[in-house]
Amino acid sequence: MSTVATASDPTRHFFQPVIVCLTVASVALTLFVIWISLHDLSLMRAGREKFIGLDNYLRFLGDPRAMAALWRTVLFTTLATVIEIALGLAVVLFLDRDFAMKRLVRTLLLVPIIMTPVVVGLTWRFLFDPATGMANYLLSLVGIAQVDWLGSPRIALFAVLIADIWQWTPFVILLVMAALESAPTDPLNAARVDGAREWQVTWYVLLPMLRRALAIVALIRAIDSIKAFDLFYIMTRGGPALSTETLNYYGYIVAFTNFDISYSLAVAIILTIFTNVALLTMYSVLFPKTGDR
Amino acid sequence: MAQLSIRSVSKSYGAVQVLDDVSVEVEEGSFVVLLGPSGCGKSTLLHAIAGLNPIDSGTIVIGDRNVTKLPARDRDVAMVFQSYALYPTMTVAQNIAFPLKMRGLDRRTSDEKVAGVARLLQIEPLMSRLPRELSGGQRQRVAIGRALVRDPRLFLFDEPLSNLDAALRTELRAEIKRLHQSIRRTMVYVTHDQTEALTLADKIVVLKAGKIEQTGTPLSLYDDPDNAFVAGFIGTPRMNFLKATVADDGKALLAGEARVDITHLATRLENGRAVTLGIRPEHLDEKDGVTLSLSVDVTEHLGSTSYVHGALASGESVVAERREDQPGFGETITLRFQSTRARVFDGEGSRIR
Structure with missing residues (x-):
């Protein structure tokens, strides 16, 4: 533990002020946000706000639109994370061999990650256009009737999900591929000699070795999915009929359409608490203290 | 009859000929060392015997079975790696039990065999630890245990002592020798260390650039080398x-x-x-x-x-x-x-x- 700064360590004069500033900034801002969320500040009634205690939070519990948005967020986050991890892992295991275009493929994988969400959203909006889009054209080739991708409340959320999966599965692939390449190959050979079939080598030896990397990627993707905003804004604006309104998007509407600042901050804090609880639970499941596997 | 016959095995990576018409006969119960400088093809040959490396031409026969085309899992060999190659996410006990699990052995027989091996190698206190909580010598002991537990026809060692410090190397070397004397199984051992070769082997096969330079007992290689390479490589x-x-x-x-x-x-x-x-x-x-x-x-x-x-x-x-x-x-x-x-x-x- 020799790297821990002691009282005599002069370098502390450099990092301690930074820590103090960051702490003050984040704590002060958080406290300020909580303080405002306990009022009824609205830009429609500027200057007449008063302290209302926990009313905004109670209002949230009784707000069906907010609860629906929360449920949608959970659904979207779970599906996006699970599908992206599963799909990414499958692609990595499939690509785990030497082939001529490996470097090219890896470069191509970067393209969706680099593209700005606005371009991704617009592109998918064109693809999902019911009359002229590529998606329906492809479906028509196999004889499936047209789908109103972004116009149907039952389907729109999944259309956005598809765009999100398209954009972020390559990210999972890149990280898991890096983990796979740094993993030792001797244990895999040992398992083969020990009598394991290829699927057993993957299941019993390779996947447990990749577990940490997968867990970290899953956490990153879950956090990003909860906060997802841009794709929704570009593709559906929460519609049709609020069917793609996530909690994050709802908070935005409350603040910048309804100008109900205090309530939107209460929504934001609930989203933050919810996210933290969910992620801490996920973290403790993925990285158990005992054994530390 | 030979337990292991390697007949005219050749292998090349692109333009590089790694094994060039190599033939070795290994008698049942003997300890054969493949010796040579790095890059001589000895590890490639061992991986070919294990079935981890396909060969271009030639035949490999274990017992009375031609295993040339068989995958590693069907060859009934056990292998100890230089890097130990323990399964990092499994405990020592799970590591040793893995080959039995893959063979579908029932839990009770498996537990008994694992305990027996642990007693033999004196690693009983380590059974519930993970590989990264062990020292190099302990890891290699566990790896040897994992090879032993199955009682295979053929043991393969790929420079098992190279990652250990000098004192441990001497100790484990003697242990491997003792093990061979007590279980009398056929062992093929790869090393670049001629001391290991001289002390362990019944028969040494000296390889250089994919070709066999000389095959013989340690003493005959030392006293009666066929060429200047063998003469210079053996003896310090x-x-x-x-x-x-x-x-x-x-x-x-x-x-x-x-x-x-x-x-x-x-x-x-x-x-x-x-x-x-x-x-x-x-x-x-x-x-x-x-x-x-x-x-x-x-x-x-x-x-x-x-x-x-x-x-x-x-x-x-x-x-x-x-x-x-x-x-x-x-x-x-x-x-x-x-x-x-x-x-x-x-x-x-x-x-x-």
Whole structure:
């Protein structure tokens, strides 16, 4: 533990002020946000706000639109994370061999990650256009009737999900591929000699070795999915009929359409608490203290 | 009948020929060491035996089965890796039980066998630990346990001691030897360390650039090498090689110095032919025989004996063992050797007998 700064360590004069500033900034801002969320500040009634205690939070519990948005967020986050991890892992295991275009493929994988969400959203909006889009054209080739991708409340959320999966599965692939390449190959050979079939080598030896990397990627993707905003804004604006309104998007509407600042901050804090609880639970499941596997 | 037959096995990576028509017979219950410098193809050959590396041509027979086309899991061999290759996410007990689990053994028999192996290797206190909580020596013991538990026909060791420190290496080397003597299973062991090869092997196969240089018992390789490569590779310090010319009386004339009587060789060597004489350092400390004078550079004291490094008048450097005295820098000493100790090699390094 020799790297821990002691009282005599002069370098502390450099990092301690930074820590103090960051702490003050984040704590002060958080406290300020909580303080405002306990009022009824609205830009429609500027200057007449008063302290209302926990009313905004109670209002949230009784707000069906907010609860629906929360449920949608959970659904979207779970599906996006699970599908992206599963799909990414499958692609990595499939690509785990030497082939001529490996470097090219890896470069191509970067393209969706680099593209700005606005371009991704617009592109998918064109693809999902019911009359002229590529998606329906492809479906028509196999004889499936047209789908109103972004116009149907039952389907729109999944259309956005598809765009999100398209954009972020390559990210999972890149990280898991890096983990796979740094993993030792001797244990895999040992398992083969020990009598394991290829699927057993993957299941019993390779996947447990990749577990940490997968867990970290899953956490990153879950956090990003909860906060997802841009794709929704570009593709559906929460519609049709609020069917793609996530909690994050709802908070935005409350603040910048309804100008109900205090309530939107209460929504934001609930989203933050919810996210933290969910992620801490996920973290403790993925990285158990005992054994530390 | 041989337990393992490797017949005319060849393998190349692109333009590089890694194994070139290699044939080895391994008797049941014997300990065979594949010895050679790095890049000689010894590990490739071992991986080919295990079924981890496909070969281009040739046949590999284990027992009475031709396994050339079989995958590793069907070959009934066990392997110990240089990197230990333990399953990092499993405990020691799970690691050792893994081969049994893959064979569908029931839990109770499996537990009994694992406990038996743990007792044999004295790793019982470690059973619930993870590999990364073990030292190098403990890890390699676990890896040996994982190989032992299945009681396979053939054990393969791929430089198992190379990652260990010197003291542990000696200890584990003796343990492997003991193990072989007690279970009497066929073992094939790859190393670049000739000490390991000499101490462990019943038979050593010396490889160089994918070709077998010589096969034989440790003693025969040491006393009777087929070529200068084997002569130089086996034995520490290395054999001294001295340039010589055959004189008209059939004796070898060392550069500017002594005459060595090599007329006992079966081959008659013509006058003026250039040859190389190989003399081991331990044979240069005799009471009488051919004399050479050495000017000393460095003396290494090893307690029971010393090694003197120096140069002859011809400029050729020589290492000689010295049991009685320890000459210092700048001294000139006289070395004596029996001419029958000298091994004679031709210009290509092949032995002249």
